[in-house]
Amino acid sequence: MSFTDSPPATSPPRTRPAALDLPPLPPDPDREARRQALFQNVGLRPGTLRINADSLKPRLFLMSYDEKSYTEDEYTDRYDELLTFLREHPDLKHWIDVRGYDDLPLMERIMQDFGLHPLQMEDVLGDYQRAKVEVFDDNRLFLVSRMTDFTAELTVHDDQLSLFTGPNYVLSFQDDYEDCLEVLRNRIRANFSQLRRRSVSYLAYALTDVVLDHYYPTMAAIGDYIEELETCIFAEKSQKRLLARILRVKKDVVRFRRLVYPERDKMSEILRLPDEIVPEEIKVYYRDAYDHAIQALDLAESYRDSISSLADLFLSDQSNRMNEVMKVLTIISSIFIPLSFVVGLYGMNFQHEDAHGHVLPLNMPELYSPVGYPILLCVLLLIVCIQLYYFWRKGWLNND
Amino acid sequence: MSFTDSPPATSPPRTRPAALDLPPLPPDPDREARRQALFQNVGLRPGTLRINADSLKPRLFLMSYDEKSYTEDEYTDRYDELLTFLREHPDLKHWIDVRGYDDLPLMERIMQDFGLHPLQMEDVLGDYQRAKVEVFDDNRLFLVSRMTDFTAELTVHDDQLSLFTGPNYVLSFQDDYEDCLEVLRNRIRANFSQLRRRSVSYLAYALTDVVLDHYYPTMAAIGDYIEELETCIFAEKSQKRLLARILRVKKDVVRFRRLVYPERDKMSEILRLPDEIVPEEIKVYYRDAYDHAIQALDLAESYRDSISSLADLFLSDQSNRMNEVMKVLTIISSIFIPLSFVVGLYGMNFQHEDAHGHVLPLNMPELYSPVGYPILLCVLLLIVCIQLYYFWRKGWLNND
Amino acid sequence: MSFTDSPPATSPPRTRPAALDLPPLPPDPDREARRQALFQNVGLRPGTLRINADSLKPRLFLMSYDEKSYTEDEYTDRYDELLTFLREHPDLKHWIDVRGYDDLPLMERIMQDFGLHPLQMEDVLGDYQRAKVEVFDDNRLFLVSRMTDFTAELTVHDDQLSLFTGPNYVLSFQDDYEDCLEVLRNRIRANFSQLRRRSVSYLAYALTDVVLDHYYPTMAAIGDYIEELETCIFAEKSQKRLLARILRVKKDVVRFRRLVYPERDKMSEILRLPDEIVPEEIKVYYRDAYDHAIQALDLAESYRDSISSLADLFLSDQSNRMNEVMKVLTIISSIFIPLSFVVGLYGMNFQHEDAHGHVLPLNMPELYSPVGYPILLCVLLLIVCIQLYYFWRKGWLNND
Amino acid sequence: MSFTDSPPATSPPRTRPAALDLPPLPPDPDREARRQALFQNVGLRPGTLRINADSLKPRLFLMSYDEKSYTEDEYTDRYDELLTFLREHPDLKHWIDVRGYDDLPLMERIMQDFGLHPLQMEDVLGDYQRAKVEVFDDNRLFLVSRMTDFTAELTVHDDQLSLFTGPNYVLSFQDDYEDCLEVLRNRIRANFSQLRRRSVSYLAYALTDVVLDHYYPTMAAIGDYIEELETCIFAEKSQKRLLARILRVKKDVVRFRRLVYPERDKMSEILRLPDEIVPEEIKVYYRDAYDHAIQALDLAESYRDSISSLADLFLSDQSNRMNEVMKVLTIISSIFIPLSFVVGLYGMNFQHEDAHGHVLPLNMPELYSPVGYPILLCVLLLIVCIQLYYFWRKGWLNND
Amino acid sequence: MSFTDSPPATSPPRTRPAALDLPPLPPDPDREARRQALFQNVGLRPGTLRINADSLKPRLFLMSYDEKSYTEDEYTDRYDELLTFLREHPDLKHWIDVRGYDDLPLMERIMQDFGLHPLQMEDVLGDYQRAKVEVFDDNRLFLVSRMTDFTAELTVHDDQLSLFTGPNYVLSFQDDYEDCLEVLRNRIRANFSQLRRRSVSYLAYALTDVVLDHYYPTMAAIGDYIEELETCIFAEKSQKRLLARILRVKKDVVRFRRLVYPERDKMSEILRLPDEIVPEEIKVYYRDAYDHAIQALDLAESYRDSISSLADLFLSDQSNRMNEVMKVLTIISSIFIPLSFVVGLYGMNFQHEDAHGHVLPLNMPELYSPVGYPILLCVLLLIVCIQLYYFWRKGWLNND
Numbered sequence A, B, C, D, E: 001m002s003f004t005d006s007p008p009a010t011s012p013p014r015t016r017p018a019a020l021d022l023p024p025l026p027p028d029p030d031r032e033a034r035r036q037a038l039f040q041n042v043g044l045r046p047g048t049l050r051i052n053a054d055s056l057k058p059r060l061f062l063m064s065y066d067e068k069s070y071t072e073d074e075y076t077d078r079y080d081e082l083l084t085f086l087r088e089h090p091d092l093k094h095w096i097d098v099r100g101y102d103d104l105p106l107m108e109r110i111m112q113d114f115g116l117h118p119l120q121m122e123d124v125l126g127d128y129q130r131a132k133v134e135v136f137d138d139n140r141l142f143l144v145s146r147m148t149d150f151t152a153e154l155t156v157h158d159d160q161l162s163l164f165t166g167p168n169y170v171l172s173f174q175d176d177y178e179d180c181l182e183v184l185r186n187r188i189r190a191n192f193s194q195l196r197r198r199s200v201s202y203l204a205y206a207l208t209d210v211v212l213d214h215y216y217p218t219m220a221a222i223g224d225y226i227e228e229l230e231t232c233i234f235a236e237k238s239q240k241r242l243l244a245r246i247l248r249v250k251k252d253v254v255r256f257r258r259l260v261y262p263e264r265d266k267m268s269e270i271l272r273l274p275d276e277i278v279p280e281e282i283k284v285y286y287r288d289a290y291d292h293a294i295q296a297l298d299l300a301e302s303y304r305d306s307i308s309s310l311a312d313l314f315l316s317d318q319s320n321r322m323n324e325v326m327k328v329l330t331i332i333s334s335i336f337i338p339l340s341f342v343v344g345l346y347g348m349n350f351q352h353e354d355a356h357g358h359v360l361p362l363n364m365p366e367l368y369s370p371v372g373y374p375i376l377l378c379v380l381l382l383i384v385c386i387q388l389y390y391f392w393r394k395g396w397l398n399n400d
Helices: A029-038 A079-088 A104-113 A118-125 A182-189 A200-213 A215-234 A242-272 A280-345 A372-394 B029-038 B079-088 B104-113 B118-125 B182-189 B200-213 B215-233 B242-272 B280-345 B372-394 C029-038 C079-088 C104-113 C118-125 C182-189 C200-213 C215-234 C242-272 C280-345 C372-394 D029-038 D079-088 D104-113 D118-125 D182-189 D200-213 D215-234 D242-272 D280-345 D372-394 E029-038 E079-088 E104-113 E118-125 E182-189 E200-213 E215-234 E242-272 E280-345 E372-394
Strands: A059-065 A070-074 A093-099 A132-136 A140-150 A156-165 A169-174 B059-065 B070-074 B093-099 B132-136 B140-150 B156-165 B169-174 C059-065 C070-074 C093-099 C132-136 C140-150 C156-165 C169-174 D059-065 D070-074 D093-099 D132-136 D140-150 D156-165 D169-174 E059-065 E070-074 E093-099 E132-136 E140-150 E156-165 E169-174
Touching (some): A059 A079, A070 A182, A079 A104, A093 A200, A118 A140, A118 A156, A118 B280, A132 A242, A140 A200, A140 A242, A156 A200, A200 A280, A215 A242, A242 A280, A242 B280, A280 B280, A280 E118, A280 E280, B029 C215, B059 B079, B059 B182, B079 B093, B079 B104, B093 B200, B104 B118, B118 B140, B118 B156, B140 B200, B140 B242, B156 B200, B169 B200, B182 B200, B215 B242, B242 B280, B242 C280, C029 D215, C059 C182, C079 C093, C079 C104, C093 C200, C104 C118, C118 C140, C118 C156, C132 C242, C140 C215, C156 C200, C156 C242, C169 C200, C182 C200, C200 C280, C215 C242, C242 D280, C280 C372, C280 D280, D029 E215, D059 D182, D070 D182, D093 D200, D104 D118, D118 D140, D118 E280, D140 D200, D156 D200, D156 D242, D169 D200, D182 D200, D200 D215, D200 D280, D215 D280, D280 D372, D280 E280, E059 E079, E059 E182, E070 E182, E079 E093, E104 E118, E118 E156, E140 E200, E140 E215, E140 E242, E156 E242, E182 E200, E200 E215, E215 E242
Parallel strands (some): A093 A169, C093 C169, E093 E169
Antiparallel strands (some): A059 A093, A132 A140, A140 A156, B059 B070, B059 B093, B132 B140, B140 B156, B156 B169, C059 C070, C059 C093, C132 C140, C140 C156, D059 D070, D059 D093, D140 D156, D156 D169, E059 E070, E059 E093, E140 E156, E156 E169
C-alpha cells in the first residue's frame, strides 16, 4: 500500500485563545493570496538555480590586459567565443563581466566552466546576499559586495556584486547594465595604470574597494537630505507627512548600516586569511578598506542618532503648534467671556417700576444714569487692558 | 517517629511593606485557581515523559529509499511491523516520521528502540524547546528546529520539529499532521533526486534547511501585514485598536527573532563539529544555511525597527487628530465669542430717557441711528473676515 | 600619646555648587534616621555571621536513604542526635535540611561540623546572594539557588536555597518552613525512585533543578497577570493607578530576569567543572537545566517587551480619553456658540422708531415680520444639522 | 634665526555652515572666561604633581601592630619621626594614613621615600581616578577605590582612597579628615582581632572591602529616596520640580553605577593575579568582594529601571492632571452653553404685535403663556440632568 | 571591435512600489546637483593623493634638540634646506612639523623622502581618519590623533594630527597654523626638560598625550554649556529653539564619544605592541593615557545621559506650560459661563401681563421684586466664591 493513496491527514484545529480579543479584521482575499504566493517556492533543493522575475537578459563583457597590451569586447550571445579567447590567452589577465542573469542555461554553463559551486551560484542569482568572503578550491575567493546609491527618489538603492577569482581572471556578476565600476574600467584602459601591472588579486581588491568607496557619497547624500528635512520642521507651514518621511529615512539608514556591517566583517576575515591566498602586499590595501568600512559604520550610526533627534524635534514642534492653538483660544475666550457677562448683566429686565408705577430704586439704577453707558464702555476697556497686560507678562502675546 | 506524622510546618507571615500602597485588587477566584494550576506539575523527575493535553494521536510514516528503489507507507498502529521492516532492510535509508504524541507507551517504546535519552524525549514532547543540536552516542545528532508560519489569523505560529539521526535512518517528531515538509517528500519520491543518492546526514540537513527556508516567507508575510497597518494609520478613519494590533505584531516579530536566534547558534555549532560527525561535504550546505539564518535575523531586526516607527507614527497621528479637534474648537469659538459680545452689548437696557422723559444722549445713541443695525451687521462681518484671514495665514484652514 | 586623645578631626565643608538650585526639601527627621541606620552595620569583619531580624527559629530535618531503606525525622533542638545518627550511618545518603536561621550558636556549630568557610556561611545567612556555584575542599560544591513564586499578592517573591555537598550528604539551608521541595521529598519517599539509587551529587542536582522548574509557573503567572492588566486598559472605566500597577509588574519581571541570569551562568560553570567533581552522567542533567535557564531568560525578556508595549498602550489610551473629552467639548461648543450668537443678535435693542415716532425701516425689520420667529427657528435647526453632518463626516460622532 | 621671532602664524577662518541657522546666543563673557580657564592646565608633563585648590592640609596617622602589641599616633608635621619609627620597627605591620594633600613638598618626599611612580602619585592627587589595581615593583599593589556616601543633601558623594602595599606596610591616601574606615581602626585596636594576626595583604583587602561595603547602604539610601519621590507623585499637590529631582537621582544612580563598574573589574583583575602577589587565602576574600561588587551593580541597574519608571509615572500623572482640567472645563461648558442658548432664545425681541397693533401669533407665543417661565425652568433642569447623567456614565464625575 | 564603440547599455527601469505612496517632493535642482557632486570623486586609485579644497598652504617648522642644545626654525618654502639640516645632524632629535597641506608636489616629496606609504599619506591628507596606530617598516609608528576643542560658537571642533616616527625624528602633519601643541614646544624649549633627555619615542607619546589631555577641558566646556541650557529650561520665558540647541549638543557629545572611542582602542593596541617597538618605560606612560581615554569615555557617556534627561525636562516643561494655558482658560470659562447663563436668564422677555393686561404671576416674578437686582448680584458673587474655593482646593490658583 502506498502512502499517496491514504486520505489527506489533517490535524484538528487547536484553539489558542488570544490574550485580548481584537475584533477580527475584515477578510481580505488579496492578503491571503499574497500570503500563499510567499510560501510557494520554499523547500527547493539547495543549490537549485532560479532566476528572479525581474532579471535582465545577460550581457557579457571581457577586458583582457597585461602591462603592455589591452583589449575589451562585448561577447553577449557569444559565450563560446569568449571561452576560446580565454583559452588562447592564458598569459593575459581577464575580467569577465556578466550583467544580467535571465538565461538559466548560460548561467549553468558558466558555473560549470569556471568551477563554481551550485550554492555559490545560488547566492549570486538570489534575491539578497549580505557581503561575505569565501575561500574555495584552496586559493580562490568568492566575494560578495553590496553596491549602494542614494537615488533621486530619495531612497537608498542597493545591488549585489559577486566576484570569483581564478588563476588569471576575475569573474563578476551583477544584475544591472549600468554600474559604479566604469571608473575602474577607465583605470584599466589607461596606459601605465598600476592596475595593469598588478595581479588579478589586486583587480578583485579594486572592485571591492570601489564599491566601498561609494558608501561615503551615499551617506553624504542621506546627510544632505536629513538637513533638508530639519529645515522643513522649522518652516512656517508644517509639511504634510513629514514624520513619515523622517521615519522612512531612518529605515534607509538602518538598512544601510546593515549593508555595511557585514562589509566590515568581510574585510576583517580577508585580513585573517593566510598570505598564500591574499598576499601581504594586497592586505595593506584591504587594511585601508577595513578602516573605511569602520568609518562608514560610524557615520551611519551618527546619522541614525541625528534622525532620532529629528523625530523628537518634530514631535516637540507638533506639540508646540498645539500650544499655540490653545493660546489663541485661551486669549480670545478669556477676554470676551467676562465682557459678555457684563453686557449680559445690563441686558437683564429687572423692572425699575412696579406694576403700580412705584420706582424700585435698587433695581439696576445704573441703567438710568446719564453716563451709564460711557462708564460701562470704559470699564470694559479696562478689563481688556488688564487681561492683555496679564497675557503679555506671561509671554503669550509675542509670536514666540 | 516518621516525619509525615508531624503537623504541617508553616512559617509566620513576614510583612514587606510595599513602597506605595496600591489599593488591593478585588479578589479574583479565577486568577487564584489559574495560579495554582500553574504550579502543579513542577518538580517531576527530569526525564519524566508527559504528554500535553492538546497533543494528537500519533501517526507513523516511513519512507525508505536508496538510489534506485523507493517505498513509503503509513504504519499508524503498526509500530511492530515498522520495526520489522527496518530490521529487514538495513541497506536502505529510512525516514521514520512520527506525527502526534498522544500515546505515552508508544513514545517510550520508540525511545528505547532507537536509543534516545529520556531527557531528549522530554525535549521532544515538551511545550517548547529552542532550536539546538546535541551529539550523542559519539556520532548521532539530535536536532531541534522550530517551524514557523504566518497564519491567516495574522499571527506567527510555530511548531517544533525534532530529529534524531541513526546509522541509516532519520527519526523525526512533530505534533501536527500537516507540515511544511511535503516538498521534501516529493523530492524523495522523484527518481534520480540528489537526495536519494546521498547519505541520511544529508536528509537530516535537508529537513533542517526546509524549516529554515520557511522563515523567509513568514517574514515576508509579516512585512506585508506591516505595510497594511501603515496604510491604516493614514486612512481617513482611524481604525479601532490599531495600536493594539501594531504592538501585537511587534510581539510576534520579537518572538520570531527569538526563534531564529538559536537557529543561528545551532548552525554555527554544527559547523564546529568534527568532520567525523558532520562530513565536510555536508558542512558546505550548513554554511549556506548559516548565512540564511543570519539574514533572517537581520530581516527580523529590520521589521522590529519598522514597527517601532509605525507606533511612533500612530501616536503622532493621534496627537495630530487632537490638534485638529482643537483647531475646530478654536476657530469656531474665536469667531463667535467676540460676535456674541457685540450683540450682547446692544442688547443692554440702558435707558435713552430718564423717568422724567429727559433724553440721556450718551446712553447707547447707536440704537437710535437709522442705519445702526446695517452698520452693526457690517462690523460683525468685518470681524469675521479679519479672523478668517488670520487663521488662513496661520494655515489652520487648509485641511492638512 | 594615644590617638584617641586627639580632638575629633573634622574636615571643613567643601562647597560644590549644584548645577541648578532646586529648592531645598523640607527637613525630614525620619529620612535622616533611616539613612543613618543604613550605614550602621558596615565594615564588620568579612565572615562575621549575623542573623537577620526577621529570621525564623531553625528547624532541622533529616532524610536518610539508600536504594533499599529510607528514614526521615525532625531533629529540631536535637542537633547532637542528628550528628550521632550521621556518624552511625556512613553508608546511607543523607539530606540535612535546615529551615530558619535564628540561632547563631547553632549555625556556627553546623559551620564547623560540616567544614564550611565563614564567608560561605555569611552568604547563606545574608540578605541576598545571587545564584552561584563554588568548589571547595577540592571536590565539594556550594550551590546557591533562588526559589521564586508569584504570590497571591501579585508580586514575585524570592527566597534563597543554599546547598553544600559532602561525601555522603547534602546540607541545605533556607529561611522558610514551607518550600517548593516537598515534591522532591515525596520522590525520595517513593520506593524504587531513581533518586534513591543515585549518588548525592544527583540529589544536589535534583534540588537545584526543582528550583529552576519553578521559574516556569512563576513566569506563567506573571504572564497571566499581564493579560489581565491588558484587559483592564480597554475596559470601559479606566482603573485607578493602572500604570503604577503595570510598572510594578515590570519591576518584578526585571527583578526576575536578574534572578535567572546568574542561574544560567551557574549552570554553564558547572558544565565546565572537571568530571571528578561533577561526573559526566550528572552533567547530562545539568545540560538540560542549562537549556531551561536559557529559555526562562528568553521568556522573561519577552514579558519585559510585553509590559513595555502595555505601558505604551496605556499612555495612548490615556491620550485617547483626553481626545474624547475634547471632542465632546468641541461638538457642544461648536454647535451652541453660533446659535447663541444668532439669538443674541435678535436680542439687540435697535429701535424701530425714533424718538419722534418715525419708523426706522433698516433697524431689525426681521423682528416685525409675522413669520420671523418660525423662520429663525428653522435657520437654527439648519445650522445644527450642518454642523452635525460635518462632525459625522469627521467621524467624531461614532463612539469609537 | 629663532622661531619665536616670526610673526604669529594664524590660520584664516574656515567656514562650516551649520545645518540649521540657530539664532546666535547673546555673547556671554562669563561663559567665554570659564571656557578659557578650562583649557589652561592642559599639556603639563605627565607625572607633574599638582594639588587641587580645595585640598586639605595633610595630616599623618600611623597604626603599628602585630599579633600582641599595638600603637597608634598622629604624626602631622612630624614626617621624619614617622620614618624613623618605621625604620626602627621592621617587624611590626604599619598602616600609614595620609589625609589631605595640600603640601606638595611633603607629597614628593613620600613619593620618593616609599618608591612610588610619579604617574601613580598623579593619580592619587588628581581630580578623579576610577577604581583600579596596578602591580609595580614586581609584587607591590597600587589600589584605587572610590568611597561613596548618600549625603543628607540627597546626592551621592564620592571620594578617592588610594592604597600602596609594601613589605610590611600599607600606605593610604585620602583627601578628607573623616572617613568610613574608623570601623576598621577599631578592629585593629581590638585585641585578638583576626586583622592583627594576618599579613598587610589582608589589611589592604580589608580597606578595599570596607569601601565596597559602603556601596550597599548608599544604594539603600538612594532606594529610600526613590520611594519618597514615588509617594510625592501621587500626593494631592504636585510638588514643584519633581521631575528635575527624579532626573537628578537618575544622574546619581548612573554615576554610582559608573563608580562600581570598574570596582568589579578591579576585583576580577586581582583574582587573576599570580598567587605570589595575592596569596590564595586572601583571594578567597577578594572572591567574596567580587560577588558583592556584582550585586551592587545589579542593584544599581534595578534602581535605574525604577527611576525610569518613576519618570514615566510622573509624565503620565502630569497628563492626568491635564485631563482633569479639561474635564472640568468640558463639564461646565457643556452644561451651561446650551442653557445660555435657551435663555438667549427667549431674550429675543420678536414683536408680538406689528406697528398697527395686529397680533403676530407665530412670534414667540411662549412668552405670553401664563406658565411659560416655570415650564422653561423645568426644561433647563431637564437638560442639566441629562447631561449630568451622560457625564456620570462616562465616569467623568467620580474624582478618579 | 572595441567596447567604447558600443551604444550605452542602459537597464530598463525596475519598479519597486513603495509601501506607502508619500506625495512626491517638489523637484529640487540644487539637491540633485549636490547629490551628483558627491559621487564625483569615487573610485580613484587607492593611495591617490588629493588635497581638500579648503586646505592651507603648508608651513614647515623644525625643532632639533638633544639634552644640551636646542634650535628651532621655520623652513616654509625651504624644504631642501630642511633635508640638508636633518642629514647634517643625525645625532640630534628632530620634530618636523608640517602645517597645511595645499601643495601636492611637496607632500609627495615628503612622502618619498620619509618613506611613507601612499595609503598612509592618503589618510593624512583625507577628510577624516579616526584615531589609530599602525606599525610599518618593522619598528616605525604611524599615529593618528584627533584634536578637539569646544569653540566659542558652542560646538565641538576637531582636527587631525598625524605622526610618523623615524629613527631620530617625529614627523607631524596638521591642517591648521594654530594648534594645542604650543605647550609642548615650550617644554622642549625649556632647558633641562625631561623631554629633551628622552628618545623620540617619548616625543611621539607626548604629542599623543597632549591631544588626549585636551579632551577633558573640551568635555568640561560642554558640561558647562549643558548646565546653562538646564537653567534656560526653568527660566521665566522659554527660549526660542531650546530643544534644537539641546539636540545639537547631544549630537556633539555623541560625535565626541566617537572620537574618543578609537583613541582608547589605539592606546590598548600600543600597549600590546612588542617592547622592541614601544619600550616598556614608554608603555608606563601609555598605560596612564589609556586610563585617561577610558575616563574621557565615561564622562562622555555621563553627558549623553544628562542631555537625554534635559530633553525630557524640556518636553515636560513644554507640557507644563500647556497645562497652565489650559488652567487659565478653564478657570475663566468656568467662572463666567455660569454667570452668563444667570444674567441671560433674567434677560428673557417672558411677559408679566398678557395682551389683556392680566398679570401672569408665574412669569419671572423676580424681576418685579424691589430687591431682585441686589439679591441677584449677591448670588453671582456667591457662585464666584464657590468656584474660586474649588479651584483653590485643587491647587490651580497658586502659581505652581
